[in-house]
Amino acid sequence: LKEVYKPVEVHKAFYTGGNLEWSLDGLYIYCHCGDSIQILDVNKGKVIAFLGDNDDKEEIIDYMQTFTLDSKNNFVFSAHKSGLLKVWDLQEKKVVKHWRTVHKGPVAKLALSLDSTILATGGSDSSVRVWDLQHHTCLHKLIGVKGVISVLTFFTSADTTYLFGAADDTVINAWDVNSGKVIMKLSGHYSTVTGIVVSHEGNYIVSSSRDKVIILWNFLTGAQINVIPLYESVEGLVLLPEKFTLPGTDRKVSGGVYVATGGEKGIIRIWDAIKVTELYVQQNSVIDSAKENSGLAITNLIFNEATSNFLVASSEHNIIIHDLETFSCLNQFIGFSDEVLDIIIVGHENSHIVVATNSSHIKMYKLNNMNSQLLRGHTDLVVSLASTPSNPCLFASSSKDNSIRVWLLENEIAYCVASGMLHNNSIGAVSISQLKASFVLSGSQDTVLKKWKLPNDFNHNQTITLQMKGAKAAHEKDINSITVSPNDKLVATASMDKTAKLWESKDLTLLGTLRGHKRGVWTVSFSPSDQVLLTTSADTTLKIWSISDLSCLKTFEGHDSSVLKAxxxxxxxxxxxxxxxxxxxxxxxxxxxxxxxxxKHNGKIWALAVMEGERIIITGGDDSQLVIWHDMTEEVKLAKAKGLQEKACKEQQLANFLQADDLLNALRLALSLDRPATVLKVFQDLINRGETGLGETVSQLDEKDKQLLLNCASHWNANSKFCYPAQMVISLLIDEIALGELKPSKEILESVSAYTERHFRRLTQLLQDLHFVEYTKIVMKPHCIPLGK
Structure with missing residues (x-):
């Protein structure tokens, strides 16, 4: 039987929106996540380090508003709600410098000069400040902008450094950083400016905006050259190399000003700004277009010159990397999953997990490296998933778009191969036959249970329409769960109407109703060996039911809230x-x-999946965490047996040391074995030998043993009978405590202090009584008659 499951991997949110930075070599992505910067390893697909506070707190004390990376990738500069600017050393992963920005309000944007000696901060107070990073002094307060700064970027020519910035007034300002004066104002946009780039030669400026155009400007005169309509709100603008090959072709381009844009359509487009020509439109985007006009789809766009790759961030906090040459998708990372609603394990040898979250996209992860793939097809939230042991590469999904879809995993890519759309409401449950993948069952908020026929073969290049083979009005309220028996003959359903029902799978004939739960039933499942059913409910109980007579056999109580999966x-x-x-x-x-x-979770655990062999369990909940648990029963048993064996050996060794009068080693062993009585006996023997030997013995103990000895002394100190050896220990260690070399807990110090004061008062009273007895003796002596006279 299983006894212990331990979490071996916890996959949390690492990008919750905001700024993104990409290292020069393209190996690491720096992601804004709450009050921290998570450092994502692109090759491993995992967070390897973080800057800031990584604790899961309900309230963030000093929220990180934005950050930027220096040109050599040695330091990160961050702006915080408290008004502080912090400099983080990427080697040490800690703050090495901080100072106040003096902005009246939040800092919205940060920018670093190419040599990383000058930092610009753009606030919400209609001002930009320029900082000398060598002396951490403010060089200039730049004026001319109105509103919250939306973009800041440096450009360095042969002898001059320029700073470009724009705010809510949509006017682009260019400042000479040395003098702090405005040298140019570019007016032409009618909405928030989202990007500014300067051509490689420094002759042109290109700007993008949410007014659905990009503008090419003459750097020398500030005049508009071209206004290029994009017919989409633009959020990302990057400058491309002077020479490159267009994606998917052999056509090489050069001699122009080439930029890539990303916006509300969810696609990357490449433009020649001089010729006003669209050179390429992405066809394989995994990002949906914005649902509302001028809404968000792409929120960040970065180009890495070293790898010639694009990094795209979506409004759903997904990060996708594309290759410029072929525009193939190299990596997909799920930055934030919101609530995890369901999990299944699929693939040969349980290679992948499929996750449903608060999204229309299904997330599929490869278990060994957590590389992800977004499965597109549903148009509303996916709420339920189902797999089958008869075909580990086949799985089904149901959604609030009133449809179910069947997916096939081939060569580590999942394809939608079938769909069914005959429900009238959100489909909350789906299940596939177990013995042979011949049918799918779905249950909806319209209270109808439907059966769909599955074909024998699938073609991943074609999505067929499923044929419905039966339908029954199954419950009075929403259907929450459907399961098929291991032999495919029975079907069980669970509903919010407080009941579970048993059906024949062939024609959906009702066999019986299981009544007994006081609230809605969340899930139902068959036993793999016995003729029983398991149900879980919002009444905090689990129940086991007999299939033969539909009676309740057992009730399990222990959860403090709804039991969601079992x-x-x-x-x-x-x-x-x-x-x-x-x-x-x-x-x-x-x-x-x-x-x-x-x-391990901080909220409801909606999703639970058990891997074949039951060695691994995967859970997900409303805390956006995926936790992978391993069965550690054998390891714990072996460790326990080994511990008992080692303890027996140490106890024998302790007896040998005591017999040989080797008190130092005896003291160390007694401390490691947590034997306060033996420690006390050894310590009393040391006291009897004299204070010099006692001090030498204690001084030879390491810090851990001294800490254990102080803990023992705090227990002895609670009893007046053993207060003397306790006070001797405290006396020997008091100097190390005062110097901070030994750091006992607050509870230990409070206990020692309280009992020491009590012992001091008691001994003081005893001393007074002793002096009174002595005084009485002296006074009585002249009046006493010696014995024998």
Missing amino acids: YFLSNGLQIISSGGDGLLKLWNVKTSECSASFD
């Missing part, structure tokens, strides 16, 4: 369940008791 383990002898209380619980079916509880 499965049988160990051939039906155990149950694993997840709840709204954020706990994963392991149950013994025979005793109906909870044998273990595991805590």
Whole structure:
């Protein structure tokens, strides 16, 4: 039986919107996430480090507003809500300098000069400040902009450094950084300016805006040369190399000013700004276009010259990397999943996990490196997923768009091969037959249970329409869960009407209703070995039901909130369940008791998947976390047995040391074995030998043993009988505590202080009583008659 599951991997949100920076070599992406910067390794697909506070707090104390990376990738500069600018050393991962910006309000944008000696900060107070990073002094307060700064960028010519900036007034200002004076004002946009780039020779300026145009300007005169209509709000603008080959062709271009844009259509477009020509339009975008006019689709666009790759960030916080030469998708990273609603494990040898979140896109991850793929097809939130052991590469999904889709995994790519759209409302549950993948079942908020026929073969180049083979009005309220028995003969459904029902799979004939839950039933599942059903409910209980007579056999109580998912383990002898209380619980079916509880989530655990062999469990919840748990029962047992063996050896060794009168080694062993009584005996023996030997012995202990000895002394100090050895320990260690070399806990110090004061008062009273006895003796002596006279 399973006893212990431990979380070995926790995949959290690493990008929640805001700024992104890409290292020069293209190996690392710096992502804004709450009050921290998460450093993502592109090759591993995992966060390897972070800057700032990585704790999951409900309230962020000093929110990080924006950041930028220096040109050599050695330092990160960040602006915070408190008004502080912080400099982070990327080697040490810590702040090495900070100072106040003096802006009246938040800092919206940061920009660094090419040599990283000058920093520009753009605030919401209609001002830009220029800082000398060598002396950390403000060189200039640049004026001329009105509103919140939307873009800042430096350009350095042979002898002059220029700063370009724009704000809510849509006018582009150019300042001479040395003098701090405005040298140029470019007026032409009618909405927020989102990007400014200067051509390689420094002759032209290109700007983009949410007014759906890009403008080419003459750098020397400030005159407009070309206004290029894009018919989409632009959020990203990057300058491309002077010479490159157009994606997917052999055509090489050179001699122009080439830029790439990204905006509300969700695609990257390449332009020749001088010839006003669109050179390339992306055809393979995985980002949906904005649902509203002038809405967001692409939020960030970066071009890495070293790798000739594009980095695109979407409004759903997904990060995609494309190659310029072929425009193939090289990497996809899911920055933020919002609520995880369902998880299934698919692929040969359980190679992938498929995740449904608060999105119309299904996320598929490769388990060994967490490389991801976005599966597009649904037009509204995907709420349920289903797989089948008969074909591990086949799975189904259901959505709030009233449709189900069937997907096939081939060569690590998932294709939509079938769809069904005959429900009248959101489909909350879907299931595939287990013994043979011959049919799919779906249940909707329209309370109807439907059966769909699956073909024997699929073609990943074609999406067929599923044929419906049966429908029944199954429940009075929403259907939450559907499951098919291991032999494909029975179907069970669970609903918010507080019931679960049993059906024949052939023609959806009702066999019976399971009544007993006091609130809606979330899930239902069959036992792999016995003729029983398992249900979980919002009434915080799990129940096991007999299939033969539909009676309730057992009820499991222990969750403090709704039980959202549960499965049988160990051939039906155990149950694993997840709840709204954020706990994963392991149950013994025979005793109906909870044998273990595991805590790693910070909210409801909606999703639970058990890998074949039950060695691995994967959970997801409303905290946007994916947690991978491993069965560590054998490891824990072996560690426990090894620990007992080592303890027995140490106890024998301790007895040998005591017999040989080797008190120093005996003291160390007694401390490591957590034997306060033996430590006290050894310490009293040391006291009897004299203070010099005692001090030498304690001084030879390492810091850990001294800490343990002080903990023992705090326990002895609570008893007046053993206060003397306790005070001796405190006396020997007090100097190290005062110097900070030894750092006991606050509780230990408070306990030692309180009992020491009590012992001091008691001993003071005893001393007074002793002096009174002595005084009485002296006074009585002249009046006493010696004995014998």
